[in-house]
Amino acid sequence: MFNCIFCKINFGIIQVNKVYENKFVLAFKDKQPKAPIHILVIPKKHIINLNMVKKKDIWLLGILQFSIVTIVNKYPDMRKGYRVINNCGINGGQTIFHLHYHILGGKIFTGLMNN
Numbered sequence: 001m002f003n004c005i006f007c008k009i010n011f012g013i014i015q016v017n018k019v020y021e022n023k024f025v026l027a028f029k030d031k032q033p034k035a036p037i038h039i040l041v042i043p044k045k046h047i048i049n050l051n052m053v054k055k056k057d058i059w060l061l062g063i064l065q066f067s068i069v070t071i072v073n074k075y076p077d078m079r080k081g082y083r084v085i086n087n088c089g090i091n092g093g094q095t096i097f098h099l100h101y102h103i104l105g106g107k108i109f110t111g112l113m114n115n
């Protein structure tokens with residue numbers, strides 16, 4: 001677990017620019033943003049990716065989704081829209097193996113994968 005950069009962030013070993021936190025979720029600004037607003041949202045519990053979510057953890061997915069809405073509501077630039085991305089597995093582009101979502105906003109997105 002402590003080889004995971006997101007676990008290190010969660011436990012305060014690595015400092016980040018936090019934008020939201022509750023008992024189960026932590027959100028912070030991406031250090032290499034792909035949009036004017038780029039926030040990472042992670043569960044505090046280490047889960048590798050969506051494929052590894054167990055039935056007993058389904059409630060956590062709801063908290064993650066509601067946290068995204070709460071975060072987005074803090075940013076006026078995202079009132080007209082934003083993008084939420086989850087990369088799952090190597091072929092899905094996942095590079096950090098801790099479940100996380102990217103919130104991208106502050107610009108107009110067109111098409112499925114346009115930056």
